[in-house]
Amino acid sequence: MIGATKAGLDVSITGLGSRVPDRVITNDELSQWVDTSDEWIVERTGIRERRFADKSEALSDVAMPACKDALAQAGLEGKDIDLLIVATVTPDMSFPSTGAILADKLGARDAAAYDLSAGCTGFMYALAQAYGMLAGGLAKRALVVGGDLLSRILDFEDRSTLVLFGDGAGAVVLEVVPEQGFLGFELGADGGGGASLWLPGSGSRLFDDPDRYVKMNGREVFKFATRVLVQSAEAVLARCGLTIDDVDVYVPHQANVRIIDHATKRLGVPSEKVVVNVDRYGNTSSGSIPLALADAAIDGRLEAGKLVLMTGMGAGLTWGSALMRWTR
Ligand code: ACO
DSSP states (O other): OOOOOOOOOOOEEEEEEEESSSOOOEEEHHTTTOOOOHHHHHHOOOOOOOOOOTTTTTTHHHHHHHHHHHHHTTOOGGGGOSSEEEEEESSSSSSSSHHHHHHHHOOOTTTTEEEEBBBBHHHHHHHHHHHHHHHHTTSSSSEEEEEEGGGGGGOTTTTHHHHOOEEEEEEEEEEEOOOEEEEEEEEOOOOGGGGGGGGGTTSSSSSSOOOOEEEHHHHHHHHHHHHHHHHHHHHHHHTTTTGGGGGGGGEEESSOOOHHHHHHHHHHHOOGOOOOOOOOOOOOOOGGHHHHHHHHHTTTOTTTTTTEEEEEETTEEEEEEEEEEOOO
């Protein structure tokens, strides 16, 4: 799916918030649990530490402060929101949705609220959906949350996955605005590659193996990631009549520094334009891109008028890009 946002109302991000749990897990701490080392993890992934949620916390608890910050930045309250989408693979529970739980806690009583599952690409899918509903006039103000507590579904005895992931969430407010914010989207999925990154036993399909942990073919995912990060970014830029040289801020999915470096070089993006926080948070799945956006805002890179390119990829296998002009 690809399109430039030429028809419909203009929509942009007007508020942004993020949150990670307090507990820092260093590589050295992980090496006490599995046979790994700080040196191996840093060399292969660039990750130095990540956050793991406390046992008392669910995704909605971690996401709530991010939602409140995003609303405050937009000058809104929960009651002003009429659409709330939570992109996640680790909701509080299968139902009620984390979207409905957050809408209730925020006082967004009449909002349409639901969860969306597209692996680590979930936030990009959710942005595109919310954009479409606002541009088409179905909703006026949306809260889009991306977040995961992947520590809940990791095998603490599997070093090949345990070292990669972390917990965190981000939220953005989308509103109809007088000038064009979002310029285009490109989204896709290849279910044929689904078994390269999956969570067997987590739904209605029964498996003999009772383990419900993330299972991954790291090399296949690496090849997929390096390919789609480049293809998706190039596709959305071409559709919008722009080139990589026009991009001011590049926000790739934060899975692994080597994957980011590969995509950055192939695309030809100078390193100063690339947002990287995987060293501090690991791969936070649906939280990855909103957390990175929030970091870019904090370090002053998201000024009005800047062209921002975001590209995610993940389980499904899925991928997705959004191109936008930052409006405030
Ligand atoms: N510590 C030490 N050794 C390890 C660890 C570890 N944590 N994990 C694996 N190894 C060992 C392996 O057992 C293997 O040992 P062997 O040679 O004796 O068999 C050796 O290291 C090399 O293993 P590889 O899997 O070949 O290592 P590779 O260089 O491919 O790096 C990695 C592995 C980092 C997982 C890489 O494949 C990768 O980044 N893949 C993409 C993963 C990813 O990003 N997934 C999520 C993306 S989608 C989403 O965000 C949900």
